[in-house]
Amino acid sequence: MYKIIKKIFFLLLVFIFFFTTLTCKRSPIEPNGSEMLWLEFEDASCTEAWFNLRLNNLPKPVRVDVYRENYLTKSFTISATNDTLFYIENLLPKQKYDVYVKVRGSDGKEYKSAKVNFETMDTTSHEFSWQIFEFGEKGNSVLYDVAIIDENNIWAVGEIYTKDTYTYDSLGNWIQPYNAVHWDGTKWELKRIYFPTVCGGTSISSYPAKAIFAFNDRQIWISSSGDKIAILKDGIQVSKFCLPSNVSMSINKLWGSSSNDLYAVGNKGNIAHWDGRKWTKIESGTTLFLSDIWGVSSHELYATGNSRAFVRGVVLKGNGQTWQTMIVSESDDTTGLFRTRLYGAMEGLWVDERGTLYTVGNFMFQHKHGRWDFMHSLPGNYFGGNPNYLHRGYLHDVHGNSSNDMFICGQINTLRHFNGVSWAEVGIPYYPLKYGLFWYRVAVKGNTAVAVGSNLSRGVVIRLWR
Missing domain, CATH: 2.60.40.10 (Immunoglobulins)
Structure with a gap:
């Protein structure tokens, strides 16, 4: 009996050995x-x-x-x-x-x-209440830029000429124009922001204000249309100065991650950076008029430049140290469209929460996941799709809260909201022949949006809320 059991055990071991060997060999079936x-x-x-x-x-x-x-x-x-x-x-x-x-x-x-x-994401509401206010009774009043601190603290800057300003009073004193308006939650109030009249001098003037940027520490920087800057703290002006000669420019737009990390862009491709101690000139690689700048962070920044006369543009990308051309835009050649070039002038830009870059001008483009394309959801946003301004005017700015909650603004009363699926005109209904009403900038924060511009010879601001 013992010999029989031993033989069976031996045969079992042999069987296990051969079975294991066979199953360990590579299967002829392809990997899944x-x-x-x-x-x-x-x-x-x-x-x-x-x-x-x-x-x-x-x-x-x-x-x-x-x-x-x-x-x-x-x-x-x-x-x-x-x-x-x-x-x-x-x-x-x-x-x-x-x-x-x-x-x-x-x-x-x-x-x-x-x-x-x-x-997928949900849509946002197109339903906004709105109010429009106009400023200035003479001259060419206009508002160029706007910043929202909160729904009850909004600043817009430009040049505003009322009937009793930009003239002499009965005593022979020169009454300077206004260059800002402030919303306190109840009313708009005309303001004067003062810049040095002459760099190095002691006199001050309320020159036209071109750009504004508000920081989280409630510090607000405002530039003149030249090379001068004023700083407000909690709504009170605390400083004014000129850019040093090595970075002097006509400033068009400001952006910063903090009051110790601020960029100014201007005419002739000029870019300057403030690090809290000194101003530094940064080469942009272009001589075009730089009209806008926006940053995702201190190390990812974008700027647009254009020549409206020649219908050309450029998108620049910066990393905090250097800037380079991301893509150029022409009007005489569509070869390489979306690969090496875009089409038309470039005016404004913005980056959403998912890293998609939007640019506006003659057209609205988006750079998403490394690819340029038209913003196809915008009606008429393709070659030949907007005859005689049927759908919109030339676009000046784009901003929003997110990819499903953004605004564009531009000429001929173009002011549109995108809810993630469709675009809707907000405020005054769009009319292709309303040439006098131009919107230059739009700011958005939460359920509040504000656009500024000009209506013939008056500065105009629209406040929207939902």
């Missing part, structure tokens, strides 16, 4: 899809979702079929790269979806990714 490809969700707006598809050196070319809720929604071919960014569109706001891909390589083998779940 999870080992050959990865589908990653990147981002979603109200109507689009972006994905990154990574391939594990599958033989090219490969065909990719994208399925949404088990229905084929998009197909494309990858010829070379292993990493591909793609998007799907025509989604509904605030909806949950699942997406997967099937990939077929040139060897005929097919692989399937795991499902990716995501939810």
Whole structure:
């Protein structure tokens, strides 16, 4: 009996050995899809979702079929790269979806990714209450820029000529014009911000104010249309000075991450930086009129420049140390559109919470996930799509809270709100022949938006809230 048991035990060991050896050999079945490809969700707006598809050196070319809720929604071919960014569109706001891909390589083998779940953003409301105020009874009054500290603390700057200013009084004293207005939650009040009359001198003047930027520490910086700057603290002017000669320019816009990290951009491609101790001139690589600047952080900044006369523009990108051309814009050639150039003049820009860069001028463009394109949701925003200003005028500015809550403003009373899906005119209804009303800047904070500009010879401000 013992010998029989021993023999059975020996045969069992032999069987286990051969079984283990066979199962440890490489299977002739191809690896499953999870080992050959990865589908990653990147981002979603109200109507689009972006994905990154990574391939594990599958033989090219490969065909990719994208399925949404088990229905084929998009197909494309990858010829070379292993990493591909793609998007799907025509989604509904605030909806949950699942997406997967099937990939077929040139060897005929097919692989399937795991499902990716995501939810689109919700829309915001177009419903705003609004009030319009005008300032100035003579001359050419205008408001150039605006900053919102909160809904009850708003500053707009420009040049305002009332009937009793910019003239001599009965005693022969020169009455200077106003160059700012302030909203205190109840009313707008005319203000004078003073700059040095002459750099190095002691006299002061309320020169036209061109740009304003408000910091979180309640410090407000305001520039003249030249090289002069005034600083307010809690609404009280505390300083005024001229830019040093090495950075002197006609300032057009200000932006900073703090009062010790501020940039000024101006004519002839000028950029200057304040670090809390000194001003430094920074080479921009362009001589165009720099009209706007916006920063994501101290190390990611953007600026736009233009020549309206020649319908040209440029978008610059800075890293806190240097600036370089991101893309140029021309009007005489559409070759390389969105790859090497855009079209038309560039006036304003803004970056949303997801890193998408928007520029406005003759057209509205967006730079999203490394790609330039028209902002297709804006009606008529393509070549030949806006004859005789049917949909809008030339655009001056873009700002918002998020990608589903932004405004654009411009000429011929163009003031639009985007809710993530559609655009709506807010305030006075749009009329293509209303040439006198121009909006130059728009600021947005929470449920408050303010745009400023001119209506014929008067400065104008519209306050919107919801």
